[in-house]
Amino acid sequence: MSDQDDLPKLLDDCVHCGFCLPTCPTYVLWGEEMDSPRGRIHLMQQHADGEPLSGPMVEHFDRCLGCMACVTSCPSGVQYDRLIEMTRADVEREHPRSLKERAIREMVFRLFPYKRRLRALRGPLRAYQKSGLDRLVRLSGVLERISPSLAAMERLAPPLGKAPRLPERVAARGERRATVGMLTGCVQGEFFPGVNAATARVLAMEGCDVVIPKGQGCCGALSLHSGREEEARAFARRTVETFESVDVIVVNSAGCGSAMKEYRTLLADDPEWSARAEALSARTRDLAEYLVELGPRAERRPLPVTIAYHDACHLAHAQGVRSQPRELLAAIPGLTVREIADPDICCGSAGTYNLFQPEAAGELGDRKAVNVDATGAELLVAANPGCSMQIATALRRRGAAIAVAHTAQVLDASLRGLGRDALTARGS
Structure with a gap:
């Protein structure tokens, strides 16, 4: 059954009770009904009933963070996570964005899911930070005038040091308890390599052989959560292939782990990949989740x-x-x-x-x-x-x-x- 076949029931699950309102970040900020999950579901119903996606409707959908706090708080079990992803896919298919919006979005999605491109950016960005030019650029406000998105990208970049590269296998310390695959991630791998190094060491000290496939790519999280479904499916298939030989895949990035656990839904209608995606989702664990399951051994x-x-x-x-x-x-x-x-x-x-x-x-x-x-x-x-x-x-x-x-x-x-x-x- 496709997502569109599921849509009427998913929308009907919402009884408009309002329990989601105090948990929604944008409703907390602005107190606007249409910037709450309940309000957005009302707009989704209008679109399902045949109303075209207008600029104001899309703006309310774009303002949603997709944080899923409403899913946790909902007493009716509304699957807002699926609803917003389906809606965003409709937006990407049907709504013509401005040239400026398209340019920024294409830049982001052609950069962040690709490790080699991020790696190529590291050197110049590190030199830029060390020179002190970053402080001058922020004081001048020049990027803010060109594009607030570009200014945010520059401002958010963490201080970059040397990037240690991990081997393809890190051996367990002492008696081996398990063999696990490790996702290195895109932003995590290039902007926070120390996190990956620490993850591999902790797993090894707890008795795990850690397999770190060299050819792994993006898991597709950014694309999936932004309505770029086909792009997300392509990344998902590659990730399934990459980690098919390991019993457990440990992920240290919340967004990536969430996306990989969603592969079972993302590839559900693909006869060649659905069972393989289901199996990978079932074998995916967040680092903390896995370490608690494994139990502590190291002092x-x-x-x-x-x-x-x-x-x-x-x-x-x-x-x-x-x-x-x-x-x-x-x-x-x-x-x-x-x-x-x-x-x-x-x-x-x-x-x-x-x-x-x-x-x-x-x-x-x-x-x-x-x-x-x-x-x-x-x-x-x-x-x-x-x-x-x-x-x-x-x-x-x-x-x-x-x-x-x-x-x-x-x-x-x-x-x-x-x-x-x-x-x-x-x-x-």
């Missing part, structure tokens, strides 16, 4: 640091992984975990959202930074590269001296006995 050494843990939307809402990261962090001696107020309100990253909707994303980032700063933590821990960049940028804007790290880096520092300075000096 945790003291790490006297106070952290604030951030729930990435595609980890907490889309995958339901909330307790596992906290369980892993709480098991580290000396470490204190503090909760952030309004944890279910998105930070504004949301894949490409902070590039295409920079003003709304900035407001949400500033709200999150205020709540992170209020914890008094020395370190923010997040499990998604987009969240790390978004919140780190907002913290810098606020002047808050809080470093940002991934759960894998905190575990790695404890297992290797590196101490707090290895994390708090690292920054984002």
Whole structure:
């Protein structure tokens, strides 16, 4: 059965009760009914009944972060995640965007899902940052005048150091307990290579042989969550092929893990790939999810640091992984975990959202930074590269001296006995 056959029931599941309203970031910002899940479902019904996609309708759909907080809060089980993805696919097929919008979108989707292109960008971007030109460009506001999306892209780029390259296999320390495949990701791999290195070390120290296929590409998350269905399916097929020989695929990026668990739906109508996609989705695990399933073996050494843990939307809402990261962090001696107020309100990253909707994303980032700063933590821990960049940028804007790290880096520092300075000096 196709998505379009499912659409009437998916729309009818919504009883317009309003439980989603206080969990929706854009409704929280503006209080506009059509910028809530309930309002957007009303617009989706209008389109299903034959009304063409108008500019204002598309604007309300574009303003949605796809954070899935409404899915978690809905008492009726409305599958808003499927609805917004189907609607975005309709938008991409039917709605003519302006030349400027098309140019920005094409630039983003021709760059970020391609590792070689990102890698080619690293050198010039690193030189640009080291020269201090980045500060002058931001002060001048020149990029903001050309394009707010370009300005957001430049502002969000994390400080770049040397990028260590991982081997294709990292051997287990001591007796082998499992063999796992590891997704390195696009943005994670090129902008946060230290996270991947830490992930591989932690898995190895916990007794896993880690297989890191050299030819792996993009998982398709950015394309899938932006309505570019065929592009997402092509990336998905390649990822299925790449990891078909391993029993478990461990993913350290929330958006990527969520997309790979959705392959079963994305390729459901493809007779050649549906069973293979279903099998891969069933074998995909977030890093924290997998480590809790595996159970600890390596010794945790003291790490006297106070952290604030951030729930990435595609980890907490889309995958339901909330307790596992906290369980892993709480098991580290000396470490204190503090909760952030309004944890279910998105930070504004949301894949490409902070590039295409920079003003709304900035407001949400500033709200999150205020709540992170209020914890008094020395370190923010997040499990998604987009969240790390978004919140780190907002913290810098606020002047808050809080470093940002991934759960894998905190575990790695404890297992290797590196101490707090290895994390708090690292920054984002």
